[in-house]
Amino acid sequence: MALARETAGPAPAGAAGAARAALRAARADRATALDAWLAALLPSRPDIALAAVGSHARRELTPGGDLDLVLLHRGRADVAELADRVWYPVWDSGTRLDHSVRTVNEARTVARGDLKAALGLLSARRVCGDRALVDELRAAVLADWRADARVRLAELAELSRARWDAQGELAFLLEPDLKEARGGLRDVHVMQAVAASWVASAPDARVRGAHDLLLDVRHALHDVTGRSSDRLVLQEQDAVAKALGMLDAGVLQRAVTEAARAIAYAGDNLWRRAERFSAPRRPRSAARPRGVERSPVGDGAVEHEGEVVLARNADLDDPALVLRVAAAAAQAGLPLAPATLDRLAERAALPSEPWPAPARDALVSLLGAGPAAIGVWEALDQAGMIVRLLPDWERVRNRPQRNPVHRFTVDRHLVECAAGAAALTREVARPDLLLVGALLHDIGKGWPGDHSVGGAVVARDLGARLGFAPDDVRVLEAVVRHHLLLPETATRRDIDDPKTVRSVTDAVAAVPGREHEIIELLAALAVADGQATGPAAWGAWKARLVAELARRATAALSGGTPPPAPALAPEQLALARHDGGSVRVTGSRVTIAAPDRPGLLWRAAGVLALHRLAVRTARTISAPTTPPDARGDESRRRSNGSGGTAVLDFTAVPEYGTPPDPAALEADLRRMLADRLDVAERLERRARSMRVRRGVTVPPPRVTIVDDASSTATVVEVRAHDRPGLLWRVGQALGSCGLQVRAAQVDTLGAEAVDVFYVVDGEGRPLTDPAALSAVRTQVLAALQ
Numbered sequence: 096m097a098l099a100r101e102t103a104g105p106a107p108a109g110a111a112g113a114a115r116a117a118l119r120a121a122r123a124d125r126a127t128a129l130d131a132w133l134a135a136l137l138p139s140r141p142d143i144a145l146a147a148v149g150s151h152a153r154r155e156l157t158p159g160g161d162l163d164l165v166l167l168h169r170g171r172a173d174v175a176e177l178a179d180r181v182w183y184p185v186w187d188s189g190t191r192l193d194h195s196v197r198t199v200n201e202a203r204t205v206a207r208g209d210l211k212a213a214l215g216l217l218s219a220r221r222v223c224g225d226r227a228l229v230d231e232l233r234a235a236v237l238a239d240w241r242a243d244a245r246v247r248l249a250e251l252a253e254l255s256r257a258r259w260d261a262q263g264e265l266a267f268l269l270e271p272d273l274k275e276a277r278g279g280l281r282d283v284h285v286m287q288a289v290a291a292s293w294v295a296s297a298p299d300a301r302v303r304g305a306h307d308l309l310l311d312v313r314h315a316l317h318d319v320t321g322r323s324s325d326r327l328v329l330q331e332q333d334a335v336a337k338a339l340g341m342l343d344a345g346v347l348q349r350a351v352t353e354a355a356r357a358i359a360y361a362g363d364n365l366w367r368r369a370e371r372f373s374a375p376r377r378p379r380s381a382a383r384p385r386g387v388e389r390s391p392v393g394d395g396a397v398e399h400e401g402e403v404v405l406a407r408n409a410d411l412d413d414p415a416l417v418l419r420v421a422a423a424a425a426q427a428g429l430p431l432a433p434a435t436l437d438r439l440a441e442r443a444a445l446p447s448e449p450w451p452a453p454a455r456d457a458l459v460s461l462l463g464a465g466p467a468a469i470g471v472w473e474a475l476d477q478a479g480m481i482v483r484l485l486p487d488w489e490r491v492r493n494r495p496q497r498n499p500v501h502r503f504t505v506d507r508h509l510v511e512c513a514a515g516a517a518a519l520t521r522e523v524a525r526p527d528l529l530l531v532g533a534l535l536h537d538i539g540k541g542w543p544g545d546h547s548v549g550g551a552v553v554a555r556d557l558g559a560r561l562g563f564a565p566d567d568v569r570v571l572e573a574v575v576r577h578h579l580l581l582p583e584t585a586t587r588r589d590i591d592d593p594k595t596v597r598s599v600t601d602a603v604a605a606v607p608g609r610e611h612e613i614i615e616l617l618a619a620l621a622v623a624d625g626q627a628t629g630p631a632a633w634g635a636w637k638a639r640l641v642a643e644l645a646r647r648a649t650a651a652l653s654g655g656t657p658p659p660a661p662a663l664a665p666e667q668l669a670l671a672r673h674d675g676g677s678v679r680v681t682g683s684r685v686t687i688a689a690p691d692r693p694g695l696l697w698r699a700a701g702v703l704a705l706h707r708l709a710v711r712t713a714r715t716i717s718a719p720t721t722p723p724d725a726r727g728d729e730s731r732r733r734s735n736g737s738g739g740t741a742v743l744d745f746t747a748v749p750e751y752g753t754p755p756d757p758a759a760l761e762a763d764l765r766r767m768l769a770d771r772l773d774v775a776e777r778l779e780r781r782a783r784s785m786r787v788r789r790g791v792t793v794p795p796p797r798v799t800i801v802d803d804a805s806s807t808a809t810v811v812e813v814r815a816h817d818r819p820g821l822l823w824r825v826g827q828a829l830g831s832c833g834l835q836v837r838a839a840q841v842d843t844l845g846a847e848a849v850d851v852f853y854v855v856d857g858e859g860r861p862l863t864d865p866a867a868l869s870a871v872r873t874q875v876l877a878a879l880q
Contacts, residue, residue, distance in 0.1 A: 110340030144224030159323030278355030305354035393423025418457035425464035459845030490541020551576035676768035697826020713841035
C-alpha cells in the first residue's frame with residue numbers, strides 16, 4: 096500500500112519525497128516572490144487593491160501556469176494608469192497574464208453571469224492594496240454563490256460533465272490532461288467551490304494528498320518540457336518520473352492513477368449530495384409520512400436517500416456482511432454510502448480461509464450485477480477492502496497497461512470484464528466460475544513471466560481461498576491458464592485444420608469430465624475480455640472465429656457419462672416413510688416428504704416465497720413406497736400421478752432480515768400439503784404490496800429444451816436473474832402446460848438462477864411433438880417476463 100500512503104498525506108520519504116518537497120518549496124518561494132514584486136508595482140493609493148485568483152491565489156502556480164489578477168477599485172479616475180503600471184511589467188517579464196479591472200459591483204455582476212469567473216473569484220486572495228476592498232468582494236461573491244447554490248451547482252455539474260466527456264478519465268488515459276480530465280486538478284477546485292456553498296464538506300486529507308501529487312507532477316512536467324501544456328505525453332513520462340525521484344514511468348503512471356481515482360470517487364460522492372440538493376423540491380403530502388425513509392435492499396442493508404446503508408440489526412461479526420451489503424447495493428443499482436464503507440472497513444469481520452459459502456455467493460452476486468458492480472467495487476477498493484479480501488489484488492491494483500489497445504488499468508479491466516461476463520451467464524452451465532474467472536483472468540500481470548501461467552497459480556490459490564470445491568478450483572485454474580486459447584488460436588491458425596481443434600481439446604483435457612464446461616467458459620470469457628479491452632481487441636470477425644472454433648472443439652469432445660441419480664440420505668428416507676406429508680425445517684434447510692402429485696414443487700416454493708425466503712438450491716428425489724419387486728406397477732401408478740413419495744430438499748435463506756419462525760413455516764407447508772392454503776392468492780397479495788424498484792439492467796431470461804438429455808423425460812433448462820417467487824412462476828407455467836416435474840435441480844449462483852426440470856406429460860412420457868415443446872418454452876418465457 097505504499098502508493099496509497101504516497102497520495103494520502105505528507106510527501107513520502109526517500110528520493111521521491113525529497114524531490115516533491117523541493118517542488119513544493121519552489122512553488123511557495125515563487126508565490127512569495129511574485130507577491131512582493133507585484134506589490135512593488137502598484138503604488139500605495141486608497142480604494143484600490145490587487146487580488147490574485149486561480150492557481151496563484153492558492154499559491155499553486157507552476158512554471159507554465161497563468162497569472163490571473165484582478166485590479167479592484169472604488170471608481171477611481173486614474174485606475175487605467177495604475178493598471179498599466181502593473182500589466183506592462185508582467186507582460187515584459189514573459190509571464191502569461193489573465194487580467195481584469197473591476198469595481199466590487201462590476202466583479203459581482205460578472206460572477207453572477209459567468210460561472211467560470213465566479214469560480215475564480217471564490218478563491219480570490221489579496222496581494223496588495225486595500226484589504227477591506229478584497230474582503231468586501233469575497234463576502235459579496237460568497238453570499239451570491241450560497242444564495243443561488245441550487246441553480247449554480249446544477250450549472251457546475253453540467254459544465255463538469257461536458258469537460259469529462261471532452262477530456263476522458265485521467266486514471267485510465269495513456270496521455271492524460273492532469274488538470275482538466277476527470278479526476279484531475281480541476282475537479283478538486285470544483286469540490287472546493289461546492290464546499291463554499293455549504294452543501295458538502297471540503298475535500299478530505301486523502302483528496303488533498305492526491306491533489307498535491309498531481310500538482311507536483313504538473314510542476315515537474317512544466318520544468319521538464321519548458322512548456323505550459325498539462326498533457327502528460329508518453330515520451331515525457333520517464334523524464335517526469337526522474338524529476339520526481341520515481342523509478343520509472345510505470346511507477347509514475349501508477350501513482351497518478353491512484354490519485355485520480357481517489358479524486359474521482361470523492362467527486363462522485365460529492366455530486367450525489369449536490370444533485371439531491373439541486374433537485375426540485377416536492378411538496379410534502381399526507382401520503383408521505385415524516386421521518387427517515389429506509390427500505391430494505393438485502394440482508395443487513397437498506398436504502399436511505401439513494402444510497403445503501405447498514406440496517407440497524409446488521410451483524411458486523413458476520414464474515415459475509417461486507418460482500419452481502421455490496422452485492423445488495425450493486426443488484427439494486429445504488430451506491431454504498433461513504434459512512435457505511437468507513438464503518439465496514441473499521442469494524443466488520445472478513446471471511447476466514449476458506450471463505451464460507453455465503454461470502455462466496457455474495458461475491459458472485461456482486462459480480463453478477465453487471466455494470467452496476469463497477470462503482471460498488473471501486474468504493475470497496477477506495478476503502479481498502481478489496482486488498483483485504485483478496486490480497487493478490489494488490490499486485491494489479493492501479494497497474495497501467497501502457498498500450499493503446501487496453502482502455503483501463505489491469506485491475507479496472509478485470510472488474511470491467513467480470514461486469515461484461517454478467518451478460519453472458521446464460522451461455523454457460525456455471526455462471527459463478529465464469530464471473531470469478533473473468534475477475535481473475537489477468538491476475539498474473541502482477542507477477543513476472545507469462546501472466547497466463549502465473550495467473551493460473553494465483554487463481555488456484557484464490558479458488559481454494561474462496562472455498563470452491565477442488566474440481567471447481569481445477570476448472571478455474573484451467574480457465575485462467577487458457578483464457579487466451581480460443582482468441583489466439585482462432586485468429587492465428589486455420590480452424591479448418593483438424594490439428595487446430597485438437598490443440599484446443601488437448602489443452603482442456605487436464606480436467607477430465609469438465610472439458611465441455613471449460614470450452615463453454617473460455618468462449619464466454621473471450622467475449623467479455625475482448626469487449627472490456629477495447630474496440631481494437633474485439634470485433635464481429637473475431638467473434639465469429641472464436642464461436643466457430645468453440646463449436647468445433649465441443650463437437651470433437653466425447654460426450655462423457657451422465658451423473659448418477661441422487662440418492663436419499665438416511666434422514667430423508669426416514670421422513671419419506673411417513674404415510675402422510677412430513678415437513679422438517681432445520682436452519683436454512685427445508686425438507687418435505689409427501690405423496691407425489693402435480694405442482695408439489697412449485698407450491699412448496701410458493702410457501703417459501705410467502706415467508707420471504709430465497710431458494711438457493713432445490714432437489715426433488717422420488718422414493719418408491721412399494722417393495723423393489725413391485726417397481727413395474729409403481730412406475731405405472733406414478734405415470735398416472737399417484738403412488739410414490741416425493742422428497743423435496745430446499746436450501747432457503749431470508750431475502751433480508753431475520754429468518755421466519757420455523758414453526759410458522761412448517762405450519763404453512765403442512766396447510767399447503769392438505770390443500771388448506773391458497774398460495775397463489777397470498778403471493779398475489781404480497782406482490783401488490785411490494786414497492787417497485789428500478790434495479791440494474793440484466794440479460795433476458797433463457798429457456799432451453801435440451802435434446803437427448805434424457806430418454807424418460809423432457810429436460811427444460813431455465814436461466815434467469817433470480818427474484819422472489821421465480822421457482823413458483825416457472826412451476827406454474829409448466830403446470831399450465833399439463834406437465835409434471837419428475838425431478839428438478841435448482842441452483843442460484845450469486846444472482847443467477849440455473850434451474851433444470853425433468854418433466855413428463857399426463858401419461859408420464861416425455862414430449863416429442865415440436866409444437867408442444869415450442870409452446871412449453873413460450874409459456875415459461877412469458878412467466879419469466
